[in-house]
Amino acid sequence: MSDEKRKKSLTIEEAMARIELIVRQLEEGKLPLEESIKVFSEGMSLIDWCQKKLDEVQAKVQKILREDSGRSWKTEPFKEDEGE
Numbered sequence: 001m002s003d004e005k006r007k008k009s010l011t012i013e014e015a016m017a018r019i020e021l022i023v024r025q026l027e028e029g030k031l032p033l034e035e036s037i038k039v040f041s042e043g044m045s046l047i048d049w050c051q052k053k054l055d056e057v058q059a060k061v062q063k064i065l066r067e068d069s070g071r072s073w074k075t076e077p078f079k080e081d082e083g084e
Contacts, residue, residue, distance in 0.1 A: 015049060018042075025039055
């Protein structure tokens with residue numbers, strides 16, 4: 001399966017889990033250099049893919065909120081919990 005086809009079948013949760021595994025593998029430092037470069041590249045590609053998906057979802061939510069502008073809903077930037 002090509003890299004693009006595999007990404008299309010992934011959920012964002014699956015992609016994030018794969019990224020976490022890649023980070024652990026790289027942090028352990030046990031992979032040979034060429035394999036480290038390969039998995040690093042895969043991780044960066046997955047991060048880009050996740051960002052695009054999140055941007056798409058954000059755009060959809062904002063569109064829904066604009067369509068319901070008669071209600072008192074509004075969009076605000078997402079702020080992560082400061083306690084985490």
